[in-house]
Amino acid sequence: MKFKQSIKTLFIAGALLGAATSQAAEVEVLHYWTSGGEAKSVAELKKMMEAKGIAWKDFAVAGGGGENAMTALKARVMAGSAPTAAQIKGPSIQEWGQEGVLANIDSAAAEGQWDASLPKVVSAVMKYKGHYVAAPVNVHRVNWLWVNPEVLKKAGAKVPTNWDEFFAAAEKIKNAGMIAVAHGGQPWQDATVFESVALGVGGADFYKKAFVQLDQATLTSPTMVKAFDTLGKIKTYIDKDAAGRDWNLATAMVINGKAGMQFMGDWAKGEFTAAGKKPGTDFLCLAAPGTDKAFTFNIDSMAMFKVKGDEQQKAQLTLASRIMSPEFQEVFNLNKGSIPARAGVSRAKFDSCATRSMDDMDASSKNGGLVPSWAHGMAMMSATQGAMVDVIAKFMNSNMSSQDAVRALAKAAKTK
Template sequence: MNFRYLSSTMALLGLLAASTSAYAQTVDVQQYWTSASESKAMNTIADAYKAKGGKWIDSPSADFDSTLAAATSRIAGGEPASAVLMTPSAAMRDLAKSGQLRNFDDMAAADGWQKVMPPLVWDKLNVDGHLVGLPVGIHADNWIWYSKPLFDELKIEEPKSLDEMFAAADKLKTAGHTAFAVGGEPWQEVTILTNFILALGGPEYWNELFVKRDPEAMKSPIIPKAFELYRKVSTYADPASAGRSWNDTTNMVVTGKAGMQFMGDWARGEFLAANQVAGKDFGCLLVPTDKPAYAIIVDIFAFPLNSDEDRIKGQAMLAETVMDPAIEAKIAAVKGSVPSRSDVDTSTLDVCAAKGVKALATPGVAVSGTYDALPGDLNGQMTDLATQFWTDPSMTSEAAVERLTAILQSE
C-alpha cells in the first residue's frame, strides 16, 4: 500500500470536508407548524433549502407564543435563531425598531419583490422603509368549511347569507349532527366574533373600527348584532369543545361528525392531508355577506441579526428559497394558503384556493386580520372579552359592547 498516496488522499478529503462544512450555509429555524398540513409545508421549505446544499436545523415550539418567547430569549442571550416563523404583528415591528432584524432591501430591489407582492402585504412587512420579513403564504381567517356529504344528505345548498348559514345549522342540529365544530380556545372563539363584525360591516367599516379606531364606528349597531350572532353559534357547539385544538376540530368536519367550522384557510391543508378533494368531499366559503371581505393573515419568516458568516449566508439562501415562485406554489398546495406572489401559477390550485386568489385580487376586499390590525395588548384584551362572553351566558351584549369600546379607546 502506498501510505504516502493514502496520506495525501486523506488530507485532500479533510480539506474537502472542511470546505463543505464552511459553505454549508446553516439555518436554525424557530417555528411552530406541527399539524399534518403545516409539517408538510415546513418540510417543503426545508427540503428545497437542503437541495441547494444548505444545512437545516429545526427548532420547533408548541405554538406561536412559545416560538416568539424562545426567539426573543435567544436574541437576548446572544444566540439568535437564523429565522423565526411569525406574523407581521407588533412583535415583529418591535424587534425591527430595536435593530434586531436583518432587512432584505437589496434582494428585494434586485429581484423586484415589491412588484409581485400585494400592496397590503408589502406594507405589513416594511418597518421604517425596510423590508424586515418575508412572506411564506397568505391566509384569510374569515372562512367557513363544511362537509359536502352532510350537506348533500340533508339537501343543504352552500349558504349565501348569514340567515341561510343558520338555517343550514338548524337542519344539521335537527338531524343529530354538531352544526358548528368549535375549538374552545380563546383565539378560535374571538375569530368567530370578528368574522361577524367583518361580515356585517364590510371592509370599510372594519378599517374604521379596528385600524382607525374611530369613536363613531364604536357606536354602530353592527357590534351588538355581532355579539348576538356569536352567542347564537355557541348554542350549536358540542359539549366537548372546550380546549380542543383547531386541527382536531377541523377533523370533526373531515370525518362528518360536524357540518361546519369557522376557521382560516390553513384548515384546507387538513382536508388535503386526509386525501379529500375540495368541491367533492368538503366545501368552503368566505363568511357570507353582501360586503365581500378577505381578512389577511400572513405567515412570515423574520431573520434576527447573526454574526456568524455561515448563518448570514444561510439566511440569504433561505430568503431565495421562500421567495421562489415554484416553492410558494408547493407550499400553497399543502398548507391551504394563497401564494404571496402574483406571478405564481395558480391554475392547478383547487376551487377553495381559487376563491382566495380571486378575493385577494379584488380591489377593496382585503383587510388586515385582527391580530395585525390591533396592537398585541388590545388584541389580548378583546380575546379575553370574547372568551368571557362565550362562556358566561349572563353577560349581555350591551355589557360586551361597552367593554369592547373601552378596550379600543384605551390607547
C-alpha cells in the same frame, strides 16, 4: 509518547471539527407550522435549503395560534441567541424592528425583484423603515366557512349564503343528531369566528373603523351589539367538548362527518387536502355569511434576525430567496391551503378554493373589501389585540351580555 501523540491527535481533530462547525452554513427556523398540511410545507423548504448545502435546524413550537412560539422567541432574543428566522407577521414585525434585532435583507429582495413581485399591501408589511426585514410566505383568507355537504344532505339542510340560512342549516344539523359548528375553544379561535361575524354583520367599512382605526363610536355601536348577539347564537351550536380543542381537530370533525361547518382560515383546506378530500365534492369553501365581497388577509412571513458570521448571513439571504421563489411559493401554498404572496406563480395546480381566493383578493382590493385580519395579528399592536381577544374569549365562556362585551371591547381597544 503514545499519550502525548493521542493528545496531539485529539487536539488536531478538535481543531478541525471546530473549524468545520464554525464554517458550516445552518439556518435555525422558529415556526408553529406543526399540523399535517403545514408540516409538509416546512419539509419542502428544508429540502430546498439542504439542496443548497445549508443545514436546517428546526425550532417548531406547537399550539396557541403562535402565542407559544412568540414566548419562546422572546426568551431566545433576550438571551442573545436569536434564531436565523422566525414566523412573525403584521405589526409585530414593526415591534421587533423597533428593538433593533432584525436583519436587513434588501440584497435578497433586490436580486429577486420583490418590489415588482409583491402587492404594495404585502411588501409594506415586510419592511421596517423602508428596508426588507422579512419574507412573505403566503396570503391566507380568514373569512371562510368550511362545510361538509354530506352532513347537510343527511340533515336536509341547504348551503347557507346568509346568516338566516346559516342558522336554519345549523338547527337542522343539530336536530339530526350531529354537531352544527366544529370549534376549538381557544381564545384565538374564538376571535377568528367573531372577526368573520363582525365583518358579515357590519361590512368592510364598519370592520375597518372598528378594528383598524379602533374608532370608539363604531366599537360601541348597535352594529357591534348585533355582532355579539350573532356570536352568542353561534355558541349554542358548538358542542360541549370544544374547550381546548386544537383547530385541526375541529377541522377533522368536519372532514369525518361528525360536524357540518367550521369558521376557519384557509389553512383548514390543507387538512382536507392532506386527507385526500376534493373541493366541491367532499367539502365546500364558502365565504362566511355576509362576507362574499370582502377578504380578511393573514400573511405568514419569516422575519430575519441579526446573525453573526459571513456564512450564517449568506445562509440567511439564501433562506429569504428560497422562500420567495416561485417554486417554494407554489408547493408551500398547495400544501398549506393558502395562495402565493408573490405574482408570477402558475395557477395550474391550484384547486377551485384557491383560485376563488385569488380572484376574491383581486376583486376586494379594488372594491375596498380587502381588510387585515385583526384576530391574526395583521391590524393592531399585539397588546391591543391580546386585550380584545380576551374579551371575546370571556364572552364565549360565560354568560356575559352583548352590551357588556361591547363596553369591554371598546375599553380593550385603548390598551397600548
